[in-house]
Amino acid sequence: MPRYADRPRWHIALDAWAVVVIGAALWQILSQLGAYQWDVIVYWWGGRAFVSGQSPYGPIPGQPVYLHFVYPPLLAAVFAPMAAFNVTATKLIWITLKAIAFWATIRIWKRATGVGTIPVPPVFFFTFAFGAAALVDFTAGNISVFEQLVLWLGFAALLAKRPWRFAIAVALVAQFKLTPVFFLGVLLVIDEKPRWGPFIGGSALFLALFGANFVLMPAQAREFLTSVQSLGERGWGDPSTLGVMQDLVDQVQGVGIPVAPAVAYILYVAVVVAVLAITVRWWRARALERRNDRLVIVLVSIAVYALIMPRMKDYSYLALFPVGWYVLAMRPFNTGSIAVFAALLPRPLPQLKLWLPGVTQAYVYAPLAGALVVWAALVGISAAQSKPPADTAA
Numbered sequence: 401m402p403r404y405a406d407r408p409r410w411h412i413a414l415d416a417w418a419v420v421v422i423g424a425a426l427w428q429i430l431s432q433l434g435a436y437q438w439d440v441i442v443y444w445w446g447g448r449a450f451v452s453g454q455s456p457y458g459p460i461p462g463q464p465v466y467l468h469f470v471y472p473p474l475l476a477a478v479f480a481p482m483a484a485f486n487v488t489a490t491k492l493i494w495i496t497l498k499a500i501a502f503w504a505t506i507r508i509w510k511r512a513t514g515v516g517t518i519p520v521p522p523v524f525f526f527t528f529a530f531g532a533a534a535l536v537d538f539t540a541g542n543i544s545v546f547e548q549l550v551l552w553l554g555f556a557a558l559l560a561k562r563p564w565r566f567a568i569a570v571a572l573v574a575q576f577k578l579t580p581v582f583f584l585g586v587l588l589v590i591d592e593k594p595r596w597g598p599f600i601g602g603s604a605l606f607l608a609l610f611g612a613n614f615v616l617m618p619a620q621a622r623e624f625l626t627s628v629q630s631l632g633e634r635g636w637g638d639p640s641t642l643g644v645m646q647d648l649v650d651q652v653q654g655v656g657i658p659v660a661p662a663v664a665y666i667l668y669v670a671v672v673v674a675v676l677a678i679t680v681r682w683w684r685a686r687a688l689e690r691r692n693d694r695l696v697i698v699l700v701s702i703a704v705y706a707l708i709m710p711r712m713k714d715y716s717y718l719a720l721f722p723v724g725w726y727v728l729a730m731r732p733f734n735t736g737s738i739a740v741f742a743a744l745l746p747r748p749l750p751q752l753k754l755w756l757p758g759v760t761q762a763y764v765y766a767p768l769a770g771a772l773v774v775w776a777a778l779v780g781i782s783a784a785q786s787k788p789p790a791d792t793a794a
Contacts (some may be wrong), residue, residue, distance in 0.1 A: 412523040418527035425535055429495065437491045437541025442469055444490050447479030457623040470627050472577055472613045475618035494541060501549045502534070508552045512559055513695060518728040530717035531605045531639065531767035536716035538638070544715045547573050551580065551719075555698050563587055568600025574606055579709055581606050586701045589683055590694050604709035631711065639765040640712035642668045647764075672708045675775070679704055679738045682735055682779040696778060699723045703775035717767040720774060 429436045441460065446469045449456035456469040456476045468477070482490050506526075510516055518525065524533055537544045554569025567584060574581040584602045587595040614621040634643030645664040652659045679700060686693075702723050708713055762769070 411524075414521040415523040418521070418524040421527055422523075423533070425539065429539060430492075433488050433491050436539055438467055440491050440494050440541035441487060443479040443543070444482045444485075444487055444495075445469060446471065446476040447482040450476035450480045451483040455623060457620065457627050468627060470581050470624075470631065472610060472624055473617040474609075474613050475575060492542065495538065498538065498545045505545065505549045505552050506721075507557050508549075509725075512552070512556050513722060513726050514731040515700075515726055518725055520728055525725070525728075526721070530655065530720050530770045531714055533715055533717040533721070533767065537718055541717055542713070542715050543576060544713075544718050547576065547580065548718055550585070553724075554583075558586065558590065559694055559698065562599065563578070563598040567598040568605065571602045571605040571609065575609055578610070579705075579711070582705050582709075583701060586698060589701075590697050592687070604624060633711070633713075636714065636764050638711060638713055638770045639717075640710060641671050641707055641768060642710040644765045644768060645671070647677060668710070675704060675707050679775075679779060696728075699726055700775065700778045703771055703778060706771035708777060712768070716772065718778070720767075720771055723774045723778070724770065727774045730777070738789050 429447065441463060445460045446456040456473065458468065459465060460467060460469075481595050485493065506680075528535075550569050550573040554566040554573075557563075557565035557569065567587065570580060582605075584599055584606070587599040587602070634640065634646055642664070645667040646661075648667075649659050649661060649664040682700075683697070699722065702719050706717060706720055709716075
């Protein structure tokens, strides 16, 4: 507390504001358990269906159509313990365990990055970073926090040169949303020589576990594929690169310019290729100079993941917290530039019903913009900036 009291007053003020926001959010979540943590109902329903020997797919009684089980069928067994409780008790247990997991994850990546403090109020950072991803996740009741805990147990093992533990962690966590299997590719670039053994072993484990769904529960596996194909979100709840391209094409069409919907996919692929090409060039340049930092490679891979995934939910940007934390410690925090940007950023005028092209994207896709900023900061660092100052603070 004495150390915290020595911080600038604006730090204390922003953290106090964040505490008020957190308190208000928790009050709403806990006082209206029937309205919030809606994803917990999906997990509870999946576990209950598994226990009763039924399919977890299809509409959930009393819930909106869009709220349905979208995970491989065998994962319903993971949620089976929830069937022992009613929905209210399940939500209370879930949010408690998530708070513990969130704290543990932060401890792990703080230790891994070696950065204990940043020039930004910490509570403010965890509350509002990347589109308030943490608040969104706790409100929705998604599994993202637990995914990040397992991933960072894996990343910590990888940084400690235990690649097989990392490969197993990735293979396991990727069973839920599949896309985290992307991180197995880090094994091929983190050291001077590719770690082919763990990469192949992790890939084989991922495929074996995922394939077991089609061997043991073929009918439900087909329902799973149908359920996944129905996912078509974009915008506020899914601020991905593909989504922003689709929205831009819609806006161009809105002013009468004939543009084929396929143009959005072409633009998306172009961005993905550009991000990957720039990242690979950065990695090769540092490899040739023999100054590749294993931690920075991990952080860059997380930022690349956020930029290229065709589906990136708002709470999924939790993955970028350690990246943003590291970047803020690495570079001077220019409050002036942020203030100017905030002051000049145009906003829509609903009162006048004026259409300002591209303006809504600045708000809807703010987490994606944050991902782009931290990625650019990392791949643009010089040798002198490759590591933030050592900090042993908790």
